[in-house]
Amino acid sequence: MATATHATAKKTAKTAPASKGPDGVALLKADHRAVEKLFGQFEKARDADRKKALAEKICLELRIHMQVEEEIFYPTSREFLKDEDIVDEAVVEHAAARDLMDEIEAMSPADDLYDAKMTVLQEQIEHHVEEEETEYFPKVKKTEMDVKAAGARMAARKDVLRGQLDRAEGKSLQ
Numbered sequence: 001m002a003t004a005t006h007a008t009a010k011k012t013a014k015t016a017p018a019s020k021g022p023d024g025v026a027l028l029k030a031d032h033r034a035v036e037k038l039f040g041q042f043e044k045a046r047d048a049d050r051k052k053a054l055a056e057k058i059c060l061e062l063r064i065h066m067q068v069e070e071e072i073f074y075p076t077s078r079e080f081l082k083d084e085d086i087v088d089e090a091v092v093e094h095a096a097a098r099d100l101m102d103e104i105e106a107m108s109p110a111d112d113l114y115d116a117k118m119t120v121l122q123e124q125i126e127h128h129v130e131e132e133e134t135e136y137f138p139k140v141k142k143t144e145m146d147v148k149a150a151g152a153r154m155a156a157r158k159d160v161l162r163g164q165l166d167r168a169e170g171k172s173l174q
Contacts, residue, residue: 024073024151025137031065032129039122048109055109055118059101062125064161066094068154076150077136080143086136093128097121 035058042054070091078087100121107114140147 021148021152022155024147024154025140027151027154028065028069028073028137029133031061032133035061035065035125036129039118039125042118042122051109051114051118055104058118058121059105060165062097062101064158064165066098067161068157070094072154072157073150077140077143077145080145081139083139086131086139090128090132090136093124093131097124097128100124 038054038058038061042051042058045051045054074087074090078084081087100117104114104117104121107117109115
């Protein structure tokens, strides 16, 4: 099944004629900027409820971003890159960030190490973003990968994930 998905991703990405829609790299960079802004707000927050809300928002945005990257961008780009290590490292960095987010989401801002864990998460994400934007994305842009086709698929997947979350939140509020 995974092979068929990779083959489809490769065929779609390579053969799609000048696709319209968002550039996948630009879409991912926009996500990076949005999360950076949220981390900045967290750093300035003093109220525990505000910190908790921002931490939850950061983790939510990161989870959606990582899922879209792992389901669409990484497998598609892997087909075109000569450097698979860069993709593998990104996947491992995501796993480490997820572990830390699980810990943060189970905590309260009043707990010891809450702010420290948020700081470490921010540092991990900043490192990951820097590698993607200075190494990974430029390599992808030099390939034949149709980043617009990938971007369209990624944007659609993000919409589905947000819709699922909105429905889940609606059920929990009722």
